[in-house]
Amino acid sequence: MDSPSQSGHPRSSSPPLDASPRSVSDTEPNVLGNVITRDLNRIQRTVAATANHLIAPLAEGAQASGHYQSAMGDLSKQLAKRPSLQKRMLSLNHRSPSELMRSRLSTSEIQHRALTHVPEEMLHNVPNYEHSYSLFQGFQATIPEESDGEGRKHRHRRRDGKHKSLEGGGGGPASLAAMDREKTALKRQLELLAIRKNMASSEIREIDQKISNLHQMRDIVFDRLAGLEQEEVEIEHEIISVENKMEDLEDELELAAIEENTRRGASTDDGSNADDTAADEGFMSESIYAKLPQKKVRKRNRRGRISTAVLHEHLEPGHKIREISAHEDTITALDFDVPFGTMVTASVDDSVRVWDLNSGRCYGSLEGHIASVRCLQVEDNLVATGSADASIRLWDLSKADAFKYSPPSTVVDDDAEIVENFKVQSMADCHVMTLGSHVDEVTALYFQGDTLVSGSADKTLRQWDLVKGRCVQTLDVLWAAAQSSMDEGKWRSPAIRAPGEGDFIGALQCFDAALACGTADGMVRLWDLRSGQVHRSLVGHTGAVTALQFDDVHLVTGSLDRSIRIWDLRTGTIYDAYGYENPVTSMQFDTRRIVSAAGVPVAKIYDKTDGRHWDCGAGATEDAINAAVVDRVRVKDGYLVEGRRDGMVGVWAC
Structure with missing residues (x-):
């Protein structure tokens, strides 16, 4: 018989005899597991x-797996x-790959996921910047293909070459295609330039927005600084009040102790010598009166502000800080101790008033002169006033109840009518002493420490000892002028002062034994108080000297000849000079500025650092028509106070 292979029938494949039979259910899981393992x-x-x-870093590729x-x-x-965070990361296992890819590529979803984790208070001030071009277009436009100069040269060359080729008549399809490419390239460059222009404009808008935001932040911080300085002033008022109360309590305790000791001594004397007391009553009465306690006079603390005001340094020059309706007539003299401190003003209406520059509040009036005050000076809490009644009065402001116990007042708006609502109180208890050796009106004074020097229309200078309260030296200006060979024939002041003519002694300043004095003949004399002689005379002004001030190197003078001159004290020559259209009635300088009053409704300011002249005051603003002429100016550390002919006082940052 033929085998099955030979009969043409297919041979069925059967498992080996020694192999155990397997079912389909046992085989498929193993195959699937192998596939999944290989994929993983x-x-x-x-x-x-x-x-x-x-x-892994590029230089450490071999250690990448370990890294x-x-x-x-x-x-x-x-x-x-x-x-x-772990929970959020593990939640990715429950998402399909399509969801993960969609969340990775969708811009709106990414923005939503990013912004949902930011607090709302951080998003309210985020600006919306909308640009006409994308970031990639802007990046593409900023990549220069060639430098600007070379690009222009190549464009000129290509344009000149094209013109020559056209003029030569060699135009054809090739040249037209090249020109078309050139046209396309130029259009592309034009588009890139438009993109760059748009980027520059957008950057400018962003910078303007940043500047606006910075200005808003500056205003916020400025208001915070103003509040801090106001709190400083209030705390300083409280400190002064507590210190004065402590001093008064100490005085009361000392007086009580003295009275107790006196009473004990008197009782002892009465018990031991009763008969002698009855026999000799007059003697015992005198001894008892001699033992009566006397009120101890304590020298008050004459300090100014403890803290330093810096608010005015952050204001723009020419900014109005405050305007005060101080008097009803022309301001004749004013001075203040520190910025936002204490100011004293005098007027033709015969009143002298004390002000708080921080709040614009009037503390009270200094009463005692029987004529208008022509000059004054404020030094901490001590004030010296010189009057047309030929007397000089010294005032200690720390002794006034209104000054030392006044409650802290809030800052009010710049309103001229607010000050009129305050009741002006008398500060008669501030009076310390009266100096009355002059025989004519006092027109200039300056004090430092325990020494005061005054100048009067009686043509004399007097030096005073403030401890003893008496005149220690008298300097005759006419006699000194006659003795100086430089002054012969130069005195032009008449015996009776004509209207508009300056005072005989217009200004003076002293430091230790050095004294500078400006007089009506236009001379500036430098005195030595130890010898009482004129050390040097400065000739230059042709009118009366109305103001002067000196430092270590320079002396600055103002005169009715409408000029301000800066002198070099080392050589005695004029270092610089400049003039105005009207006479100079007042002048003062600090480390940077020379401020003067020159018969106009503004204060004239000269910046010594850059040589710039500019105006500051009500006359420089829109209401210049209604502004009065400025007659008196004072400046310290960029803090300007000016007094006008209508009784108004303006406070400015300069």
Whole structure:
């Protein structure tokens, strides 16, 4: 018989005899598991290879797998410390690959996911910048193909070459195609330039927005600084009040102790010598009166503000800080101690008033002169006033109840009518002493420490000892002028002062034994108080000297000849000079500025650092028509106070 293979029938494949039979259900899971294992191993190798290139450094490619493992280990540690983040990372296992890819590629979804984790208070001030071009277009436009100069040269060359080729008549399809390409390239360059212009405009708008935001932040911080300085002033008022109360309490305790000791001594004397007391009553009465306690006079603390005001330094020059309706007539003299401190003003209406520059409040009036005050000076809490009644009065402001116990007042708006509502109180208890040796009106004074020097229309200078309250030296200006060979024939002041003519002694200043004095003949004399002689005379002004001030190197003088001159004290020559259209009635300078009053509704300011002249005051604003002429100016550390002919006082930052 033929075998099955030979008969043409297919041979059925049967398992070997020694093989155990297997079912289909047992075979398929093993095959599927092998396939899944191979796929997982392939994905793991792919992830490891990708991590080698993305995470590992280029120079450490051999250690990529170790670096990846350590990074993943650190990540696992961080996830263990932050359960919420770990929960969010594990939630990725429950998402399909399409969802993950969609969240990775969708811009709106990415923005939504990023912004949902930012607090709302951080998003309200985020500006919306909308650009006409995308970031890629802007990046593409900023890449220069060639430098601007060379690009222009190449364009000119290409244009000139095309013109020549056209003029030569060699145009054809090739030249037209080249020109078309040239046209396309030029259009592309034009588009790139438009993109760059748009980027520059957008950058300018962003910078303007940043500047606006910075200005808003500056205003916020400025208001905060103003509040802090106001709190400083209030605390300083409270400190002064507490210190004065402590001094008064100490005085009362000392007086009580003295009275107790006196009473004990009197009782002892009465018990031992009763008969003698009855026999000799007059003697015992005298001894008792001699033992009566006398009120101890304590020298008050004459300090000014403890803190330093810096608010005016951050204001723009020419900014109005305050305007006060101080008097009803022309301001004849004014002075203040420190910015936002204490100011004293005098007027033709015969009143002298004390002001708080921080709030614009009037503390009270200094009463005692029987004529208008022509000059004054404020030094801490001590004030010296010189009057047309030929007397000089010294005032200690710390002795006034209204000054030392006044409650802190809030800052009010710049309103001229607010000051009129305050009741002006008398500060008669501030009077310390009266100096009355002059025989004519006092027109200039200056004090430092325990020494005061005054000048009068009686043509004399007097030096005073403030401790003893008496005149220690008298200097005759006419006699000194007659003795000086430089002054012969130069005196032009008449015996009776004509209207508009300056005072005989217009201004003076002293430092230790050095004294500078400006007189009606236009001379500036430098005196030595130790010898009483004129050390040097400065000739230059042709009118009466109305103001002067000196430092270590320079002396600055103002005169009715409408000029201000700066002198070099080392050589006695004029260092600089400049003039105005009207006479100079007042002048003062600080480290940077020379401020003067020159018969106009503004204060004239000269900046010594850059040589710039500018105006500051009500006359420089829109209401210049209604502004009065400025007659008196004072400046300290960029803080300007000016007095006008209508009784108004303006406070400015300069």
